Amino acid sequence: MSTLSGVPGLFRIENCSRHEVLAKMRDITPGKWRHDEVFGQYCSISDHIDAPAREVYEYMADTRSLAEWTLTLRKLRETDEAGLWVGDEMMGDSTQIYTRTVANPEAMTVDYHCAWDQGKHLWMIYLFRVIDSQLVFNRPGTVLLWTNCRHPFYADNPWPELVPSPNRQWVGELWDLFYAAHWLELQNLKNICEHRHATGTSLIPNWSEVDA
Amino acid sequence: MSTLSGVPGLFRIENCSRHEVLAKMRDITPGKWRHDEVFGQYCSISDHIDAPAREVYEYMADTRSLAEWTLTLRKLRETDEAGLWVGDEMMGDSTQIYTRTVANPEAMTVDYHCAWDQGKHLWMIYLFRVIDSQLVFNRPGTVLLWTNCRHPFYADNPWPELVPSPNRQWVGELWDLFYAAHWLELQNLKNICEHRHATGTSLIPNWSEVDA
Numbered sequence: 001m002s003t004l005s006g007v008p009g010l011f012r013i014e015n016c017s018r019h020e021v022l023a024k025m026r027d028i029t030p031g032k033w034r035h036d037e038v039f040g041q042y043c044s045i046s047d048h049i050d051a052p053a054r055e056v057y058e059y060m061a062d063t064r065s066l067a068e069w070t071l072t073l074r075k076l077r078e079t080d081e082a083g084l085w086v087g088d089e090m091m092g093d094s095t096q097i098y099t100r101t102v103a104n105p106e107a108m109t110v111d112y113h114c115a116w117d118q119g120k121h122l123w124m125i126y127l128f129r130v131i132d133s134q135l136v137f138n139r140p141g142t143v144l145l146w147t148n149c150r151h152p153f154y155a156d157n158p159w160p161e162l163v164p165s166p167n168r169q170w171v172g173e174l175w176d177l178f179y180a181a182h183w184l185e186l187q188n189l190k191n192i193c194e195h196r197h198a199t200g201t202s203l204i205p206n207w208s209e210v211d212a
Numbered sequence: 213m214s215t216l217s218g219v220p221g222l223f224r225i226e227n228c229s230r231h232e233v234l235a236k237m238r239d240i241t242p243g244k245w246r247h248d249e250v251f252g253q254y255c256s257i258s259d260h261i262d263a264p265a266r267e268v269y270e271y272m273a274d275t276r277s278l279a280e281w282t283l284t285l286r287k288l289r290e291t292d293e294a295g296l297w298v299g300d301e302m303m304g305d306s307t308q309i310y311t312r313t314v315a316n317p318e319a320m321t322v323d324y325h326c327a328w329d330q331g332k333h334l335w336m337i338y339l340f341r342v343i344d345s346q347l348v349f350n351r352p353g354t355v356l357l358w359t360n361c362r363h364p365f366y367a368d369n370p371w372p373e374l375v376p377s378p379n380r381q382w383v384g385e386l387w388d389l390f391y392a393a394h395w396l397e398l399q400n401l402k403n404i405c406e407h408r409h410a411t412g413t414s415l416i417p418n419w420s421e422v423d424a
Contacts, residue, residue, distance in 0.1 A: 003280065003417040003421050003422050007404050007407045008407065009399065010400050010404070011283065012400065013283055013284045013286070016283075018302075018303060024396070025389040025392035025393055025396070026389065029388065029389060030247060031246070031247060032245065032246060033244065033246075034245075035243060035245065038245055038250050042357075044359075046253075046254040046256065046359065046361075070224075071233060072224075072225045091230060107316040107318070107319035109321065109341070123347075123348075123350065125348050127341070127348075129321070129339070129341065131339065131361075135325075135335075136335075136339075136361035136363060137361055137362075137364070138365070143361060145339070145357075147256075147258065149258075149348035149349055150349075151348055152349070152350055177234075177238065179241060180240045181237055184223045184236070184237070187223065188221075188224065191219055191220060191221045192219050192222075195218065195220065196219075209214050
């Protein structure tokens with residue numbers, strides 16, 4: 001224990017009996033959760049996709065896939081800055097969304113670093129992990145983990161001068177609906193990947209034919 | 213839309229008006245969640261740690277850190293198989309837990325592949341991502357994401373002949389308490405990292421002094 005001397009607030013079997021550990025765990029497990037207790041600061045969702053993890057990763061790692069599986073991000077084109085794309089956010093009034101995809105083929109993480117209205121500070125970050133379902137569920141396919149963190153700019157837009165229209169609702173006002181929006185988008189992604197895999201089609205479309 | 217022809221169940225701005233999208237999102241956002249609706253198949257928790265992400269990653273990527281921040285995993289020693297460790301699970305009756313850490317320094321993923329009683333099939337996988345909090349919260353430190361998936365072996369132990377004692381409770385019977393157990397362990401990890409960082413101590417202890 002010498003390495004832990006002075007560390008406050010530790011809860012370990014050395015200072016809590018097995019009985020106390022179980023009682024404490026039951027204490028902090030509520031029967032019901034409020035929506036904002038679960039999705040207030042972090043919005044994490046997950047699902048299984050019946051298609052190979054490597055292919056799902058490769059599909060998602062291409063920024064243009066967003067024009068297929070998201071609800072409202074369309075007409076993506078690459079800017080003069082390599083890897084930085086801009087598209088139309090169809091929920092907003094003439095809102096432009098900038099995005100850069102940061103992916104790691106070994107860990108199969110895919111992160112979309114985004115922002116509305118400007119592309120200099122990409123603070124809306126969609127964090128994904130693509131996992132081989134065989135490892136974690138003992139069956140083929142993909143497990144997809146998706147988390148967004150509630151960045152303070154969701155509460156306050158630091159670039160009010162870039163708002164394209166006075167009626168435009170700021171993205172952060174929709175935070176309470178992020179679970180629902182992301183769940184719908186995850187179902188789109190699942191349906192696209194599963195349909196292509198089941199019909200023997202490559203998950204990667206001909207990108208020139210995507211509405212991008 | 214040609215690339216999506218034939219894909220069933222899509223929910224996109226092209227087939228749903230903005231009004232319908234918002235109404236649908238409100239429909240599928242419950243006021244309250246049952247515990248098993250949130251934590252039934254995936255147990256995901258997250259927190260901020262006031263210590264640098266790279267150091268938190270390096271601490272966690274060493275298997276021996278588990279003997280400090282977990283509730284009950286102790287006396288870790290490496291087996292004859294390189295990278296495969298075995299320790300004592302202090303909640304079980306003489307239960308041995310095997311673990312192999314798979315970490316990616318670039319993506320800062322840290323996965324503990326574990327199992328009780330045997331080290332051939334490591335099916336209990338603790339999936340972590342260490343993220344620079346500056347990116348997602350605009351403040352220094354670490355955001356830690358942690359997910360476990362409910363592997364079918366939690367319901368049925370495929371190795372009943374290896375159970376060390378007839379009274380031993382199987383790990384899967386505790387699934388409903390995983391949220392609470394992991395939350396307590398995440399607080400331990402946070403407290404250890406924050407205390408060391410605040411006192412100017414390396415997050416990495418002298419491993420020979422850890423109860424491992």
